Amino acid sequence: MTAVTTSSIPAERVDVHPARRRLPALPAALLRRAAVGTAVLGSSLAVLLVVWALAADAFGMPFLFPGPVDVADALGEAVSDGLLLTAVGASLARIAAGFAIGSALGVTLGLVLGLSPVARGLLSPVITFFRFVPPLAWFAPVLVWFGAGESAMVVLIVYTGVFVVALSTLEGTSRIPVDMLRMAGAAGASWWQRLLWVTLPATLPSIFAGMRVAVGTSFMTVVSAEMLGAPEGLGVIVNTGMITTRIPDVFVAILALGLLGLLCDRVFVLLVNTVGRRFREHADAVVA
Amino acid sequence: MSALAVPLRRPARVPWPVLGVVGAGVLWQVAAVLTDNQATLPTLSSVLGELVALVQDPELRDHVSSTLGRVAVGFGSGALLGLVLGSLIGAVGPVRRVLNPYLNFLRAVAPIAWIVPATIWLGVGDGSILFVVVYAAIWPVAVNTIAGMASVAPDRVRMGRMFGLSPFGVLWRIRVPNAVPVALTGTRLSLGLSFMAAVGAEMIIGRDGLGYLVYDARSYFDTPLMFAGILLLGGVGYLGDLLFASARGKVFARFYAGRSDA
Numbered sequence A: 001m002t003a004v005t006t007s008s009i010p011a012e013r014v015d016v017h018p019a020r021r022r023l024p025a026l027p028a029a030l031l032r033r034a035a036v037g038t039a040v041l042g043s044s045l046a047v048l049l050v051v052w053a054l055a056a057d058a059f060g061m062p063f064l065f066p067g068p069v070d071v072a073d074a075l076g077e078a079v080s081d082g083l084l085l086t087a088v089g090a091s092l093a094r095i096a097a098g099f100a101i102g103s104a105l106g107v108t109l110g111l112v113l114g115l116s117p118v119a120r121g122l123l124s125p126v127i128t129f130f131r132f133v134p135p136l137a138w139f140a141p142v143l144v145w146f147g148a149g150e151s152a153m154v155v156l157i158v159y160t161g162v163f164v165v166a167l168s169t170l171e172g173t174s175r176i177p178v179d180m181l182r183m184a185g186a187a188g189a190s191w192w193q194r195l196l197w198v199t200l201p202a203t204l205p206s207i208f209a210g211m212r213v214a215v216g217t218s219f220m221t222v223v224s225a226e227m228l229g230a231p232e233g234l235g236v237i238v239n240t241g242m243i244t245t246r247i248p249d250v251f252v253a254i255l256a257l258g259l260l261g262l263l264c265d266r267v268f269v270l271l272v273n274t275v276g277r278r279f280r281e282h283a284d285a286v287v288a
Numbered sequence B: 001m002s003a004l005a006v007p008l009r010r011p012a013r014v015p016w017p018v019l020g021v022v023g024a025g026v027l028w029q030v031a032a033v034l035t036d037n038q039a040t041l042p043t044l045s046s047v048l049g050e051l052v053a054l055v056q057d058p059e060l061r062d063h064v065s066s067t068l069g070r071v072a073v074g075f076g077s078g079a080l081l082g083l084v085l086g087s088l089i090g091a092v093g094p095v096r097r098v099l100n101p102y103l104n105f106l107r108a109v110a111p112i113a114w115i116v117p118a119t120i121w122l123g124v125g126d127g128s129i130l131f132v133v134v135y136a137a138i139w140p141v142a143v144n145t146i147a148g149m150a151s152v153a154p155d156r157v158r159m160g161r162m163f164g165l166s167p168f169g170v171l172w173r174i175r176v177p178n179a180v181p182v183a184l185t186g187t188r189l190s191l192g193l194s195f196m197a198a199v200g201a202e203m204i205i206g207r208d209g210l211g212y213l214v215y216d217a218r219s220y221f222d223t224p225l226m227f228a229g230i231l232l233l234g235g236v237g238y239l240g241d242l243l244f245a246s247a248r249g250k251v252f253a254r255f256y257a258g259r260s261d262a
Helices: A020-022 A027-059 A068-080 A083-115 A116-129 A135-146 A152-173 A178-186 A193-226 A236-241 A245-272 B016-035 B044-056 B057-093 B093-108 B112-121 B126-150 B154-162 B167-205 B210-219 B223-251
Strands: none
Touching: A027 A068, A027 B093, A068 A083, A068 A245, A083 A116, A083 A152, A083 A193, A083 A236, A083 A245, A116 A152, A116 A245, A116 B016, A135 A152, A135 A193, A135 B167, A135 B210, A135 B223, A152 A193, A178 A193, A193 A245, A193 B044, A193 B093, A193 B112, A193 B167, A236 A245, A236 B112, A245 B093, A245 B112, B016 B044, B044 B057, B044 B223, B057 B093, B057 B126, B057 B167, B057 B210, B057 B223, B093 B126, B112 B126, B112 B167, B126 B167, B126 B210, B154 B167, B167 B210, B167 B223
């Protein structure tokens, strides 16, 4: 059984001298790199905006293909009348609740699977099956069981996360060197102590990797679920935009989704590179 | 000896996976019979009957084949696009510096949100569903291709240079082979996401397909049909993944030499 894996390898550039990386970079060099990065991003963004504006102009129907100015207007309006903030708050609250429950369940399940061969044998076919059922396919049964409302959406997000995190955790436990556990045992650590001080820390990088995947797919689930029926949320903005053909609003929602998703992803990268780093096999590798 | 963390003897062979599947089935049937409400929890036997109908009834079979077709076409072209995009970004430094922020932004947007722009540009129907599936499939492949190209052990690049490889030679003979397994991991992730995207898009704007079928079954409380669709989705997804994994082992075996992620 193979767990879902993310790229845990630096995408930015190859370290020619891995050992040197641990030295703190000079502030001046760091500053220069940041400045160059900003300049490149700024100029490419400017070019992109101009091309976008020209294309929208050529299309000639701002309601169907809005230019950057129309989207900025819509963004300003959505921010000032509080629509965007409510929507972002509602979507994030659903994700946070579902993700927290799903991750906790997933880690527990993954540890149980990793520690007990019997549980692994019994449950792995069932879990593998569930992993391949798209969360949205459960939308209809979940509505029947939990009624249309917040709890139904949270349950769908829990479902989205739990198996990814569980399989990732399982993979992490399978990578712990047996000698490490034996040594802890020989030093007198009890079963619980081994679990708490050896297994869990050694699995943390895999857990974070699984959670990173889960948070990305949670956004997908929440948007689709909201599009199918919710009082407020980013998916609702997309859906009403589709019904009333207020396309600039849809672009605002897409912008918000991209930025939020990026932010969540970066938080996990940060977690992996700080908390997870000291428990990793190759502490030099930086996840990008 | 009892302090050892992992027992050295192998446990006796018990067919646990088979027991797990059978146990889950029995548990379901018993729970369904006890709750005795087909609309909330249909019995396994009725769902299996519905599943047979799904495969045999030509009208229902069309739903299955249209979803599978969308996933196949969308995943195939999306993975190809992701590969091209990823290799371009991974191989050319300036391109990477310019495009990386946009790549990160675009992959963070939930694919399903693009359904509205896609409908405007491509019209209601197959085209826009396909767009969403392609969009879902591109990013994991692209990101992993880039990562795979960047993660070459520096010593291998140095060795290639020493043996007289040109920069292009380093790219083609060292970086690309190194990227293959990582890119394949991303591709596998993409396959799952393609299913997710296809089902979601079909539920929202579809007129046919398994997603539409499952969602539509809700309106007349045909819960057994819903579960048959879910079973089928899980089964097909699993088969697809299995197929992918075995193809990967056979076709791309040489790229896995000496790696731990085979």
